Amino acid sequence: xxxxxxxxxxxxxxxxxxxxxxxxxxxxxxxxxxxxxxxxxxxxxxxxxxxxxxxxxxxxxxxxxxxxxxxxxxxxxxxxxxxxxxxxxxxxxxxxxxxxxxxxxxxxxxxxxxxxxxxxxxxxxxxxxxxxxxxxxxxxxxxxxxxxxxxxxxxxxxxxxxxxxxxxxxxxxxxxxxxxxxxxxxxxxxxxxxxxxxxxxxxxxxxxxxxxxxxxxxxxxxxxxxxxxxxxxxxxxxxxxxxxxxxxxxxxxxxxxxxxxxxxxxxxxxxxxxxxxxxxxxxxxxxxxxxxxxxxxxxxxxxxxxxxxxxxxxxxxxxxxxxxxxxxxxxxxxxxxxxxxxxxxxxxxxxxxxxxxxxxxxxxxxxxxxxxxxxxxxx
Amino acid sequence: xxxxxxxxxxxxxxxxxxxxxxxxxxxxxxxxxxxxxxxxxxxxxxxxxxxxxxx
Numbered sequence: 001x002x003x004x005x006x007x008x009x010x011x012x013x014x015x016x017x018x019x020x021x022x023x024x025x026x027x028x029x030x031x032x033x034x035x036x037x038x039x040x041x042x043x044x045x046x047x048x049x050x051x052x053x054x055x056x057x058x059x060x061x062x063x064x065x066x067x068x069x070x071x072x073x074x075x076x077x078x079x080x081x082x083x084x085x086x087x088x089x090x091x092x093x094x095x096x097x098x099x100x101x102x103x104x105x106x107x108x109x110x111x112x113x114x115x116x117x118x119x120x121x122x123x124x125x126x127x128x129x130x131x132x133x134x135x136x137x138x139x140x141x142x143x144x145x146x147x148x149x150x151x152x153x154x155x156x157x158x159x160x161x162x163x164x165x166x167x168x169x170x171x172x173x174x175x176x177x178x179x180x181x182x183x184x185x186x187x188x189x190x191x192x193x194x195x196x197x198x199x200x201x202x203x204x205x206x207x208x209x210x211x212x213x214x215x216x217x218x219x220x221x222x223x224x225x226x227x228x229x230x231x232x233x234x235x236x237x238x239x240x241x242x243x244x245x246x247x248x249x250x251x252x253x254x255x256x257x258x259x260x261x262x263x264x265x266x267x268x269x270x271x272x273x274x275x276x277x278x279x280x281x282x283x284x285x286x287x288x289x290x291x292x293x294x295x296x297x298x299x300x301x302x303x304x305x306x307x308x309x310x311x312x313x314x315x316x317x318x319x320x321x322x323x324x325x326x327x328x329x330x331x332x333x334x335x336x337x338x339x340x341x342x343x344x345x346x347x348x349x350x351x352x353x354x355x356x357x358x359x360x361x362x363x364x365x366x367x368x369x370x371x372x373x374x375x376x377x378x379x
Numbered sequence: 380x381x382x383x384x385x386x387x388x389x390x391x392x393x394x395x396x397x398x399x400x401x402x403x404x405x406x407x408x409x410x411x412x413x414x415x416x417x418x419x420x421x422x423x424x425x426x427x428x429x430x431x432x433x434x
Binding site for chain 2: 011039041043044049167286287290291312315317367369370
């Protein structure tokens with residue numbers, strides 16, 4: 001029998017493999033990955049620096065250990081060049097390999113700004129363990145880091161680097177940190193807390209060019225000012241990896257479009273994690289990915305499972321000002337009602353009938369996460 | 380008292396502190412936390428936690 005093939009060995013691919021193996025211990029499983037096939041925790045990449053963690057410490061299991069645990073063949077450092085849905089096969093290094101079912105768990109690429117200048121190729125982003133190794137090496141003996149992007153990853157890195165003794169500049173064309181997730185008052189709280197610990201914020205400006213200047217990098221900003229840093233980190237967002245699927249005629253939008261059984265527009269081809277668009281949304285967080293993997297494991301084992309998301313608060317790992325947010329679903333009518341309590345900001349997203357659709361909490365107020373989650377109206 | 384860390388997201392369970400907001404009182408040993416319990420940050424089950432060395 002042809003194997004189940006999973007493309008990708010991130011959290012999505014490995015979680016699916018583990019959940020599915022609980023239900024099907026016999027069908028052969030092959031995992032193809034561009035990475036080394038080991039297991040690591042991606043969410044920890046943005047807060048491992050202060051703890052002095054090396055890539056080797058973050059890699060908790062090798063490919064060989066994973067292969068044994070999952071009773072799988074792991075093909076590390078491989079690239080799949082094509083999917084042939086009509087023949088139920090993929091091409092790897094010129095060789096065609098048949099599948100019974102195929103799961104795309106390819107993740108996402110960091111979005112990169114098209115910057116000018118001799119130092120543009122020195123800009124780093126951290127989206128996997130190899131990136132983290134490069135980033136750590138680049139920071140060796142250095143002091144100043146400029147971060148492009150004041151979103152979730154940018155803020156987590158800013159906090160982590162401060163704690164690690166670096167000076168940090170954050171550049172963002174918007175007006176405040178985490179603008180996509182938080183009401184203004186909560187953003188301000190985070191901005192002040194990180195500012196007190198030493199982050200220099202540059203809002204309302206874009207980086208336009210990066211030039212090499214000796215061992216340092218000189219950023220030119222859109223307001224004409226300049227900024228010098230030793231390392232520039234780009235953290236402006238993720239783009240789902242959809243190219244392989246699109247080339248095979250599979251429907252893609254922002255991500256690879258899947259139904260509530262995680263199936264793509266092609267029979268026996270499924271997608272989960274950061275590359276997938278389920279219920280019209282690409283949600284690049286751990287909890288949605290876990291729900292998708294558990295549902296798909298059941299579907300692949302022949303059960304009648306459907307994807308249904310519970311309330312999924314997002315925890316932002318900024319110890320200077322911890323934040324938990326459950327943003328309202330897109331298109332929900334309502335407004336933020338914000339209280340600044342001694343415990344922290346407590347913001348509730350309320351509709352005209354006083355029903356709760358979302359919340360944002362800072363510092364000690366984050367303890368209310370569970371009680372508020374229970375009151376939330378399902379979207 | 381020991382500490383355990385979620386291998387997926389890094390959340391730490393400290394037996395001494397418990398997780399009062401999750402309904403687990405301070406001093407609850409990890410083995411006494413119910414098997415149905417899930418990581419509050421990422422939702423993985425108890426089986427996905429690993430013990431973290433403490434000083």
